[in-house]
Amino acid sequence: MESLMLRILVLAAGAMALGFVGYLVTTIVRESPGNEKMRDISLAIRQGAMAFLRREFTYLAVFTVIVFAILAVFIEPRPYVAIAYVCGTFTSALAGWLGMNIATLANARTAHAAIGSWAKGLKIAFSSGAVMGFCVVGLGLLGLSIIAFIWDDSHVWLGFAFGASSVALFLRAGGGIFTKSADVGADLVGKVEKGIPEDDPRNPAVIADNVGDNVGDVAGMGSDLYESYVSAIAASMVLGVIVLGMAKGMLLPLLLSGAGIVVSIIGALAVRPKEVEAGFEKQVARAHATMNRGVYVSNILMVIVSFLIIRFYVGELGLFWALISGLIAGFLIAQATEYFTSAEHGPAKKIARAAESGAAVTIIEGIATGLMSTVIPVILVALATVLAYLFGGLLGIAVASMGMLINLGMLLAMDCYGPIADNSAGIAQMAGLGKEVRARCEALDSVGNTTAALGKGFAIASAALASLAWLATYFKVANIDVASLTNVGVIAGVLIGGMLTFVFSALAMKGVGAGSFAIVNEVRRQFHGIKGLMEGEARPDYVSCVDIATKRALKSMMLPGVLVLAVPLILGFALGPEAVAGLLLGALLTGFLLAVMMANAGGAWDNAKKFIEAGHLGGKGSDAHKAAVIGDTVGDPFKDTAGPSLNILIKLVGKVAVIFGPVFVMLVAL
Numbered sequence: 001m002e003s004l005m006l007r008i009l010v011l012a013a014g015a016m017a018l019g020f021v022g023y024l025v026t027t028i029v030r031e032s033p034g035n036e037k038m039r040d041i042s043l044a045i046r047q048g049a050m051a052f053l054r055r056e057f058t059y060l061a062v063f064t065v066i067v068f069a070i071l072a073v074f075i076e077p078r079p080y081v082a083i084a085y086v087c088g089t090f091t092s093a094l095a096g097w098l099g100m101n102i103a104t105l106a107n108a109r110t111a112h113a114a115i116g117s118w119a120k121g122l123k124i125a126f127s128s129g130a131v132m133g134f135c136v137v138g139l140g141l142l143g144l145s146i147i148a149f150i151w152d153d154s155h156v157w158l159g160f161a162f163g164a165s166s167v168a169l170f171l172r173a174g175g176g177i178f179t180k181s182a183d184v185g186a187d188l189v190g191k192v193e194k195g196i197p198e199d200d201p202r203n204p205a206v207i208a209d210n211v212g213d214n215v216g217d218v219a220g221m222g223s224d225l226y227e228s229y230v231s232a233i234a235a236s237m238v239l240g241v242i243v244l245g246m247a248k249g250m251l252l253p254l255l256l257s258g259a260g261i262v263v264s265i266i267g268a269l270a271v272r273p274k275e276v277e278a279g280f281e282k283q284v285a286r287a288h289a290t291m292n293r294g295v296y297v298s299n300i301l302m303v304i305v306s307f308l309i310i311r312f313y314v315g316e317l318g319l320f321w322a323l324i325s326g327l328i329a330g331f332l333i334a335q336a337t338e339y340f341t342s343a344e345h346g347p348a349k350k351i352a353r354a355a356e357s358g359a360a361v362t363i364i365e366g367i368a369t370g371l372m373s374t375v376i377p378v379i380l381v382a383l384a385t386v387l388a389y390l391f392g393g394l395l396g397i398a399v400a401s402m403g404m405l406i407n408l409g410m411l412l413a414m415d416c417y418g419p420i421a422d423n424s425a426g427i428a429q430m431a432g433l434g435k436e437v438r439a440r441c442e443a444l445d446s447v448g449n450t451t452a453a454l455g456k457g458f459a460i461a462s463a464a465l466a467s468l469a470w471l472a473t474y475f476k477v478a479n480i481d482v483a484s485l486t487n488v489g490v491i492a493g494v495l496i497g498g499m500l501t502f503v504f505s506a507l508a509m510k511g512v513g514a515g516s517f518a519i520v521n522e523v524r525r526q527f528h529g530i531k532g533l534m535e536g537e538a539r540p541d542y543v544s545c546v547d548i549a550t551k552r553a554l555k556s557m558m559l560p561g562v563l564v565l566a567v568p569l570i571l572g573f574a575l576g577p578e579a580v581a582g583l584l585l586g587a588l589l590t591g592f593l594l595a596v597m598m599a600n601a602g603g604a605w606d607n608a609k610k611f612i613e614a615g616h617l618g619g620k621g622s623d624a625h626k627a628a629v630i631g632d633t634v635g636d637p638f639k640d641t642a643g644p645s646l647n648i649l650i651k652l653v654g655k656v657a658v659i660f661g662p663v664f665v666m667l668v669a670l
Contacts, residue, residue: 003251006251009255009258010145010251010255011142011146012258013257013258013261013262014141014145015138016138016261016265017135017137017141017409018134018138018139020265021131021134021138024127024134027127028105028106028109028127031124032112033108033112034108034111034112034431035431037430037431037432038111038427038431038433039108041207041427041430042104042107042108044207044542045104045107045207046104048207048543049100049104049215050100050101050104051546051550052178052211052215052546053097053100053215055550056175056215056554060093063166064085064086064163064166068082068086069082071159074660075155075159075659075663076155076662077151077156080153080156081155081156081158084151084159084160085160085163087143087163088143088161088162088163088167089163089164091140091142091164092139092163092223092227093167094139095132095140095222096218096220096222096223096226097219099135099218099219099222100132100219100222102128102131102132103131103132103218103419103420103423106124106125107210107423107424107426107427108424108427109124110124110128110420110421110423110424110441110444111424111425111427111433111437114424114428114433114437114440114441114444115433115437117275118273118275118276118440118443119275121440122273122444123271123273125417125421125424126268126271126273126291126413126414128420129413129416129417130410130413130416132412133264133409133410133413133416134265134413136222136225136226136409137229137257137412138261139226140164140233140257141254144157144161144230148250152246152250158234158655158658161230161231164223164227165651165652168227169557169560169648170561171224172221172223172224172644172645173508173557173560173641173645173648174220174557175212175215175216176216176637176640177508177553177557177641178212178215178216178550178552179209179211179212179215179216179217179220179640179641180212180515180640180641181511181515181519181549182208182209182211182519182545182546182549183209183212184512184516184519184636184637185205185515185516185520185545186198186206186209186519186523187633188516188520190203190205191626192629192630193524198426198429199426200430201536201540202533202534202536202540203540204522204526204527204541204542204545205519205523205545206426206542208542208545210427211549213420213423214423217452217640220644221412221415221455221456221459222412224644224647224648225405225412225455225459227648227651228462228651231401231470231655232401232466232469235398235401235469235470235473236252236399236402237249237253237254238398238473238476239395239476240253240398242395242476243394244314248313248314252309252313255309256309256402257402259305259306259309259406260302260405260406260407260408261409262305263298263302263407264410265409266298267295267299267407267409269294270293271291271293272290273290283443284343287444287447288447288450291414291447291451294410294413294414295331295411295414298407298410299331302406306320306324306406310323316392318391318396319395319396319399321387321391322387322388322391322395322399323399323400323402323403324403325387325388325403326388326399326400326401326403326404326465327404327406328384329400329403329404329461329465330403330404330405330461333376333380333381333458334454336376336380337454337456337458337600337603338454340369340370340600340604341603343607343610343611343614347369347373348611350369351628352608352609352612352617352624353617355608355625355628355631356617356623356624356627357627358623361627362605362627362628362630363631366601366605366631369600370599373600373604377460377461377596378592378596380461381465381592384400384465385397385468387400394469394472394476397468397469397472398469401465401466401468401469404465411455411458412455414451415451415452417447418447418455419452420448421441421444421445421447422448424444424445425441425444425445428441442610442614445610446610446614450607452603456639456643456644457596460595460596460599463647466651467587467588467651468588470654471581471588471654474584474654474658478577478581478661478665479577480577480578483578483582484578487578489575489576489578489582490578490579492571492575493571493575493578493579493582493585493586494582494585495582495586496567496582496583496586497583497585497586497588497653498586498587500563500586500649501646502590504560504642504645504646504649505598505643507559507560507563508556508560508642510556511552511553511556511641512637513637514552515549515556519545522545522548526541526544564653564656567653568580568583568653568657569656572660572663573664573667577661577664577665580657584653584654587649587653588650591646591650592646592650595646598643600639601635601639602635602639603635605628605631605632605635606632606635606636606639608631609628609631612624612625612628
């Protein structure tokens with residue numbers, strides 16, 4: 001009876017998240033989308049984003065059918081793991097589609113609200129970001145809990161998480177390549193060569209750039225963190241069953257996640273922006289303070305609720321302290337990320353001052369900032385791992401990874417707020433809403449750059465802890481006690497795993513480079529070939545740039561996706577399960593460091609540019625601004641394509657290893 005009531009509570013929490021999404025959607029769509037020109041621009045962005053998603057889902061459907069067949073034939077229990085895989089794929093794709101759908105409705109509404117009220121614009125953008133956040137936690141918890149309540153087999157639960165990873169790989173890598181191809185192409189020709197403003201309607205790539213914000217930073221980031229969220233819960237459930245038994249081991253992570261949804265809703269409702277007098281710095285500071293209030297409220301409540309759940313349900317307070325170690329580490333990593341990337345702090349301002357010496361010095365300073373920014377996250381993750389293990393063993397590490405993501409609804413709302421604010425600034429520029437409105441939207445956008453950087457840093461750190469949990473799970477599944485560095489298979493695995501992250505990043509960056517090259521050529525062709533375009537007398541062909549970016553992204557993402565799935569299998573079949581353990585360790589070590597470095601360097605370059613555009617160091621059009629734009633174009637694929645995609649790589653190789661671990665063991669026995 002107790003178990004039944006707890007299961008009902010878990011399902012009710014997931015349903016509550018989706019009910020909150022419904023409430024948010026009704027409040028957003030009631031707002032005016034603005035004049036006809038604003039509606040037309042928003043519609044073009046929406047159509048481009050949906051067209052990209054439809055084509056990407058077509059590729060994903062083919063991939064899903066192939067993997068389903070492999071799992072149904074080779075992985076026990078057949079075919080339940082394969083069915084759970086499809087369920088994980090479907091719910092993750094649905095969360096991405098719903099979140100991006102509302103984001104493309106909210107961009108013009110945010111810009112229109114900013115005409116009269118900066119605070120109202122912030123509220124609409126945050127609410128639409130919260131739609132993505134609570135779609136992710138609601139569908140993630142409901143999907144995984146229903147699978148777990150139907151099949152009490154941990155391998156089936158892992159199949160659901162594996163499905164979420166597949167979608168994240170497609171949307172994060174493909175969306176990241178799309179958005180940065182369009183962004184870099186638009187900036188290089190528009191800002192640098194032609195000297196026209198960002199989001200100038202004369203630029204043929206401007207719609208593709210705004211489409212990219214949605215497919216890369218809303219759908220892509222949503223699927224990324226959906227995968228992280230489900231991964232952390234599933235790993236905790238698998239290890240929980242081993243330590244606590246089936247009922248408590250399965251239900252404890254689900255109960256904690258349900259509580260996280262409730263406190264995140266309270267935190268989101270605590271975000272109530274108030275009007276502030278004009279001024280870029282004042283508006284940025286007020287926006288940060290407003291959203292941080294929601295984070296503080298949800299974190300404090302989560303500490304209290306998680307203590308009560310763990311104390312009275314399992315009585316193992318060590319698991320509470322393990323969760324708190326992850327929660328605190330995540331909070332501190334977010335603060336460190338804000339320091340290294342925000343325009344309000346020294347590192348980004350130093351990059352901006354370096355831009356006065358040219359693009360080369362700007363790039364050097366940005367890379368140095370990114371490299372130095374790895375220190376605090378690595379130390380914090382190491383401390384959280386050690387403390388979690390001391391408090392709760394291997395299960396403690398998995399629970400600590402949950403602690404980082406336990407308030408994901410609130411955190412993802414802040415993250416997805418960023419691209420919506422960015423779109424609103426673009427619409428304000430293209431629709432000619434005036435300098436004052438554009439300035440308000442620019443302030444919202446600048447805050448969004450920082451919240452997006454926080455989200456990336458958070459996602460990467462949680463991926464590192466989740467990957468450690470998957471590594472521990474793999475050791476259990478593959479019956480490995482020790483992976484010795486005297487074993488040549490383990491050494492080979494560590495080296496190949498370390499190399500894999502660099503190859504994956506290179507392919508993602510080359511995809512952006514090839515896409516940007518094609519966009520640059522197309523934009524140049526239109527500027528030279530369409531008479532009256534620069535004078536504003538002719539309309540550019542926006543559709544061609546969207547189509548080019550779509551084709552390049554879908555083509556470029558295939559090889560990285562195949563590598564992530566194929567390398568663990570090849571290594572396991574060739575050198576055995578110990579070599580795969582080395583692979584997971586090597587991928588985690590290099591992937592975590594490289595991802596943090598890329599994400600933070602890119603965020604710092606972006607906000608250094610924003611700092612100059614706010615009127616410092618000569619402002620827009622100055623030599624420093626042109627150098628900062630170059631730095632930003634280098635940072636774009638760092639922070640929005642290669643860096644964030646590495647979280648998926650280091651977790652996905654772990655899931656492939658765990659699911660196929662019994663097969664590797666069986667082959668060794670033969």
